[in-house]
Amino acid sequence: MYETNQFINLSEISLLYHDKSIVSESMWQTVCRAIIKDLREEFDLNIRTKRYDSLPESTRQSIRNYINLYKLILGVDRSGNIITYLDRNFETEIKIYYDGTCQGIKGYCPFDIDYKFLPALSFDHRLERYKTIVKREGYRYIAPKTMLGGSFNGALVKMKSQIGGMDLRCGNCHTFRHHKLYYFARIYNFLKLLSIKNIDKNTSHVLYSVNLLAKQYFEHTKKDIKLSEKNTPAQVLSRIRNQISRLVKKKYVIEYIFGENYLCPICEKVNINDHLTCFEAHHTNEALFENGLQKIEFGLYYTKSIKWLIKNLIAQECIYVCRNCHTMITAVNYNENALTILRNEIDTLYVNNFYDNLYKKVNEKRDIIIHWKSLLKNNMNTFPNPFLKMFDYGESIYSALICIYYICEIFSQDTKKEFFIAEELNYIQEKSSSYFKQYKSNLLDLEYIQYEKRLLQYRGFGFNKDIYKITFEGILKAKELIEERSGGFPDEFKELVSHWEHRNRKYNARKQRLSAFDIVLICIYFIYNKEIDFFMNAFHYIIDKENSYFSKHRKKLLNLEYITENQETANSFKEINITPKGITRAEELISLIKRDYFRKYQKLISDWEKRYDEYLMNHNKKNLKK
Ligand SMILES: [Zn+2]
Ligand SMILES: [Zn+2]
Ligand SMILES: [Zn+2]
Incomplete structure (x- = not known):
């Protein structure tokens, strides 16, 4: 043809x-x-259709915008342009010189972008969070894109009104500037070295690194993050983790479809090892979407599974290009009207040649995706997902069940703690707090687990925990699954379990510490049982802490109505009584401590016992002296 x-x-x-x-x-x-x-x-x-939006008027408008941009960044006489801005203090001036080249990062653009790539250039406010700042000060925010509309003089006025000034940047450099997470050195290096081979060979190791990096990045940025009830550290951390794994998946799918060290086919200056965030999926066949099929904006969908991504990228005939080249591809008006915009025949020739080459390169890569598509038609489900390799999509419930089995049957062999709570499972699997919730009713319905009872939390207050146990059916099913998984993925499975075991130990170590508040309450209860008049100095003597130990928790004890104070006595002889509510609570705590930390509890009580005797002796001596 x-x-x-x-x-x-x-x-x-x-x-x-x-x-x-x-x-x-x-x-x-x-x-x-x-x-x-x-x-x-x-x-x-x-x-193949290119576009629908080029109504003659909209074309004219877009040409006008290009001409305005061209004059702004090159000067009306093409000799460069200096614009004077007001600084953030609204007093001092900032002069910025434009010569039509991308100002890159620290003055250098590795992608060689200048005015001939007009569509790929845009203004970038120097002030970080510019929008928030101007809005707070009561000014209208003008997006750099909309600045160019209308007359040239109007555009110039709008531009000069931008507080703090703007730099001219290409799309690729723009992502460099704003993607802080990607340019965090450890994350950047991790992604640079990551390849499909090490993901496939060592899935759980990659998962482990993602978690570790998320924590390091969280520590690094903690001071800039506003934490609140709706933005807890756990939520921030899981957001960071998702951001990193989205990048991991992005690299995986590009490598999977197009091979390792993938270069932007058009400019050949951008590669997935060094500039992963610059890559965008480009739909090569607009005709696919003429009959109502929705185009997928893949940039928003790296949350999906790798399998899903690969399948849909192929189905929608996408290739990957860098952001700059992607903008050039979509800027059809620019190619067609280059002479009108650039007013220079040599530059126009350059642009037209660029586009000829661009279409050729896009079609070359398109061949790869068309080949994949023919494979996809024959076999829909051959694409692996390293994150769900052991557990196919929709099978995470099995991962949860196997983990439960290990907690209740294997990891607990020396501790005899044959139950689990949601928090524990989520912690071991390094999942968000909603993870177990997703599977709870399913696991209960299948009778793989059963509800045991309510465990009262004794570290801090207000939350009670439900205890679950694995059932006989659950154990059978888990064993069956384990055989399957460890047969199919021997090394990966071993690694996954040893990772869980490590997390399990960490979780239990974390629980070894009783809160000081708990100890204070138990000590008060201890004294109450000795039936002595409880004055503060007695308490301090017995618990053997500096004076503030009690005062730190006094308010909370009173607020929770665990104790009452007799106001009439002098401060250090303030009489304290434990309430029935306090007694109940203390007894709950003691029974829990005895069960989990029997020896520790014994030691605590015998220490107190000793000091109680000493206290009595001193007390009696004083009384005798009197
Ligand atoms: Zn640049
Ligand atoms: Zn910006
Ligand atoms: Zn490119």
């Missing part, structure tokens, strides 16, 4: 052949579709 890259201007054709004036964009689209259909069916032409 004869192929050509020839463009047909449908606006003109539709005006010629249709005896009506086209007044709206949707009407224009309808007419265009009809014409394309005719051309395809009547003349058997293979037509």
Whole structure:
């Protein structure tokens, strides 16, 4: 078949052949579709459409914007342009010189972008969080994109009004500047060295690194994050973790489809090892979306599984290009009107050549995706997902069950603690607090686990924990699954379990510390049982701590109505009584401590016992002296 890259201007054709004036964009689209259909069916032409939005008026507008941008960044006489801005203090001035080149990072753009790549250039406010700042000060925020509309002088005025000034940057450098997480050195190096081979070979290790890096990044940025009830450290951490794993998945899918060390096929200056965040999925076949099929904006979907991503990238015939080249691809008006915009024949020739090469390169990569598509048709489900390799999509419940089995049956062999709580499972699996909730009712329905009882939490207050146990059916199912998984993925499985075991030890070590508040309450209860008049100095003597030990918790004890104070006595002889509520609570705590930390509890009590005797002796001596 004869192929050509020839463009047909449908606006003109539709005006010629249709005896009506086209007044709206949707009407224009309808007419265009009809014409394309005719051309395809009547003349058997293979037509790929480029766009629908180039109503003559919108084309003119976009040309006007380019001309404005061109003059702003190069000066009306092409000799450069200096713009004077006000600094943030609204007093001092900042002068910024523009010569049409990307100002990159610290003055250097590794992608060689200048005015000939006009669509790829945009203004970037020097002030971080510019939008928030101007809004707070009561000014109107103007997005750099919208600044260019209208007359040149209007655009110039808008531009000069930007507090703190703006730099000219290409799209790629812009992502460098704003993607703080990616340019955190450890994360950057991790992603640079990461490849499909080490993900496939060592999945749990990669997961482990992602967690570790998330924690390091969290520590690094903690001071800048506003924590609140709706933005807890755990939530921030899990957001960071997701951000990193989105990048891992992005690298994986690009490598999977196009091979390692993938370069942007158009400029050949951007690669996935050094500039992962610059890559964007480009849909190579607009015709696919003419009949209502939704285009997937893949940038928003790296939360999905790798399997899903690969399948859909192929189905939608996408290739990866860098952000700069992607902008160039979509800027069709620019190529067609380069001479009008640049007013220079040599530059225009350069741009037209760039586009010729661009279409050629896009088609070369497109061949790869078309090849994949033919494979996809034959076998829909051959794509692996390293994160769910052991557990297929929708099988995470099995991962939870196996983990429960290990907690209740294997890890607890010396401790005889044959139950688990949600917090523990989530901690070991390094999941968010909602993880177990997702599977709880399912696991209960299948009778793989059973509800045991309510465990009262004794570290801090207010939360009670439910205890669950694995059932006999659960054990059988888990054993069956373990055999399957460890047979199919021997090394990975071993590694996963040893990782869980490590987390389990960590979780229990974390629990070894009783809160000081708990100890204070138990000590008060201890004294109460000795039936002595409880004065503060007695307490301090017995618990053997500096004086503030009690005062730190006094308010909380009173507020929770665990104790009452007799106001009439002098401060250090303030009489304290434990309430029935306090007694109940203390007894709960003691029974829990005895069960889990029997020896520790014994030691605590015998220490107190000793000092109680000493206290009594001193007390009696004093009384005798009197
Ligand atoms: Zn740049
Ligand atoms: Zn910016
Ligand atoms: Zn590129």
